[in-house]
Amino acid sequence: MLKRCFLMSVLSAALLSVTAYAQPTQPSVQPLSPELAQRSLITADGALRKELAYGIYQMAFSASEKALYVASAEMLDGVRGGALYKLDPQTLDVLGVIHTDESNFGLSSNAEGNVLFMTNSLNPAVARVELGEKGGLKRTAFSNMGTDGFKVGPRTVKLDEAHKRLYVGGVGNPAVIWVLDTSSMEVLNTIENAGKWVTGLLLDTDHRRMYAGNGDGEVLVIDTDKNQIQQRWKPAGDKPAILLNFALDPKRNRLYATENQHQKTVYVLDASTGKLLEQLDVGDALDIVYNPKRDELYVSHRQQGKVSVLDAGSYAKKAEYSLPAHPNSLLLGPDDQLYVTVKAPFTPDHKVSARESVVRIDLSKI
Numbered sequence: 001m002l003k004r005c006f007l008m009s010v011l012s013a014a015l016l017s018v019t020a021y022a023q024p025t026q027p028s029v030q031p032l033s034p035e036l037a038q039r040s041l042i043t044a045d046g047a048l049r050k051e052l053a054y055g056i057y058q059m060a061f062s063a064s065e066k067a068l069y070v071a072s073a074e075m076l077d078g079v080r081g082g083a084l085y086k087l088d089p090q091t092l093d094v095l096g097v098i099h100t101d102e103s104n105f106g107l108s109s110n111a112e113g114n115v116l117f118m119t120n121s122l123n124p125a126v127a128r129v130e131l132g133e134k135g136g137l138k139r140t141a142f143s144n145m146g147t148d149g150f151k152v153g154p155r156t157v158k159l160d161e162a163h164k165r166l167y168v169g170g171v172g173n174p175a176v177i178w179v180l181d182t183s184s185m186e187v188l189n190t191i192e193n194a195g196k197w198v199t200g201l202l203l204d205t206d207h208r209r210m211y212a213g214n215g216d217g218e219v220l221v222i223d224t225d226k227n228q229i230q231q232r233w234k235p236a237g238d239k240p241a242i243l244l245n246f247a248l249d250p251k252r253n254r255l256y257a258t259e260n261q262h263q264k265t266v267y268v269l270d271a272s273t274g275k276l277l278e279q280l281d282v283g284d285a286l287d288i289v290y291n292p293k294r295d296e297l298y299v300s301h302r303q304q305g306k307v308s309v310l311d312a313g314s315y316a317k318k319a320e321y322s323l324p325a326h327p328n329s330l331l332l333g334p335d336d337q338l339y340v341t342v343k344a345p346f347t348p349d350h351k352v353s354a355r356e357s358v359v360r361i362d363l364s365k366i
Contacts, residue, residue, distance in 0.1 A: 068087040
């Protein structure tokens with residue numbers, strides 16, 4: 001049971017002890033229809049915060065529909081399946097809901113914005129969802145097992161649209177990375193020997209490589225032509241580290257990797273050699289995004305309950321947003337808008353203790 005709870009915390013990018021943030025009792029269930037029950041407010045820092053659902057995780061922006069999609073696992077007693085919420089990108093009002101028979105975690109969109117790819121981590125699978133009233137769903141299930149007896153759960157999904165490839169990182173021991181055809185959803189290859197718990201993935205299509213982070217504190221550098229691990233970097237050395245998410249500054253050739261649990265820092269690496277250039281003293285760091293237009297870094301601090309904005313040249317803090325309880329995933333949208341999902345604490349039986357939120361930060365006001 002403890003292993004299962006820890007696996008869930010990795011999948012949700014919490015990577016924290018469930019009991020450390022557990023609530024003593026299960027709250028009364030609120031209505032599931034967010035359009036009827038959601039509330040919004042302007043935070044003290046000027047961000048728009050909207051209550052949405054129970055169990056929200058990653059987001060994707062649809063250019064064709066001009067909408068923000070949010071993956072939800074709907075983690076409530078008596079609820080089966082999940083949902084994809086369609087939000088107005090300005091007001092964050094719910095425009096529609098796609099109900100799914102599995103809980104949803106990772107989310108990615110194609111460039112046109114008419115197809116979403118989502119991971120179903122608990123019943124391990126990845127799905128291709130065509131948007132629109134007549135859109136279909138195509139799912140591929142995974143059967144890889146870890147040495148601990150648990151199935152390897154898909155977390156992050158990344159799309160290489162030019163080469164029609166989909167990469168899915170698996171949280172397990174040992175971990176794998178699946179490579180799929182984006183149309184047929186057929187598994188074309190499985191990258192093995194990926195360490196323990198593959199968490200974040202980042203594609204560098206210009207150099208035909210991908211970075212993957214794992215629970216062994218490694219950055220895996222993968223040749224996407226051969227689907228082979230070419231290099232393994234350990235920025236924390238022999239210290240324990242679980243590397244979660246990445247950002248890439250191609251102009252400076254810098255790769256950023258977050259560590260949320262042990263070292264609580266952001267590692268700055270040479271993107272070609274893996275040389276450790278710097279550690280950012282920002283405390284626990286979960287998700288990270290680089291904005292080339294504004295030359296800024298955005299970091300979510302789950303334990304601190306904050307999102308920080310850093311100058312990407314000097315790493316000076318330009319702004320900070322207080323978003324308790326637990327800021328989680330980040331998404332950079334169009335028109336200088338940054339979106340954040342904010343998690344609630346888990347209950348002892350690993351359900352969500354309160355309705356969780358989506359936040360919009362207008363970067364042009366910094």
